[in-house]
Amino acid sequence: MFFDATTGTWPVHPNDIWALSRELTSSSEYGVLDAADGYLLLKRGLTATDIPTAFYDFARVADPQPQYSVKVEFGDELRLIGYDVLDDRAGKKHQSGCTGKPSARLSVSCASTPSLSTSKGRWSKTPSSGPC
Incomplete structure (x- = not known):
């Protein structure tokens, strides 16, 4: 599953997108495969839940x-x-x-x-x- 925090998310609020990504990683169904420059890539079956600091580079x-x-x-x-x-x-x-x-x-x-x-x-x- 791919998330892009660098663009608008209308009509879905950015907080809802963030909550969904955190819900998926905390459910143990998905884990963080990679994250950089505002992009977050989750993969089913992984256990990593920490978002790398490189995710925030876009900001x-x-x-x-x-x-x-x-x-x-x-x-x-x-x-x-x-x-x-x-x-x-x-x-x-x-x-x-x-x-x-x-x-x-x-x-x-x-x-x-x-x-x-x-x-x-x-x-x-x-x-x-x-x-x-």
């Missing part, structure tokens, strides 16, 4: 330079280090699939992997019924 940024720096700690594990404002009222389409809406790109740092920062996430400023 790593060597030197994050957000437009607006902030320091917000979420416990000991997660830190918001900044954000960028993306103004797309001209109708251009973002990688997130959002069109014509102001949105934000967040940069975070994880304590367990200090160099892990992501600028992949985009959240719409206003509620919508679509994938944004």
Whole structure:
């Protein structure tokens, strides 16, 4: 079974995809064959359940330079280090699939992997019924 965390999963929420992959590996029916750059490959009959750190490479940024720096700690594990404002009222389409809406790109740092920062996430400023 193959999972791709690098693209949109609409209409299925990414948390549901993650939960399914974890459910499959914890059931002992599937195990991790390989994982890198946001791709996860499970195989029936394997026992490995740990996701290799290379899976998260797609979200790593060597030197994050957000437009607006902030320091917000979420416990000991997660830190918001900044954000960028993306103004797309001209109708251009973002990688997130959002069109014509102001949105934000967040940069975070994880304590367990200090160099892990992501600028992949985009959240719409206003509620919508679509994938944004």
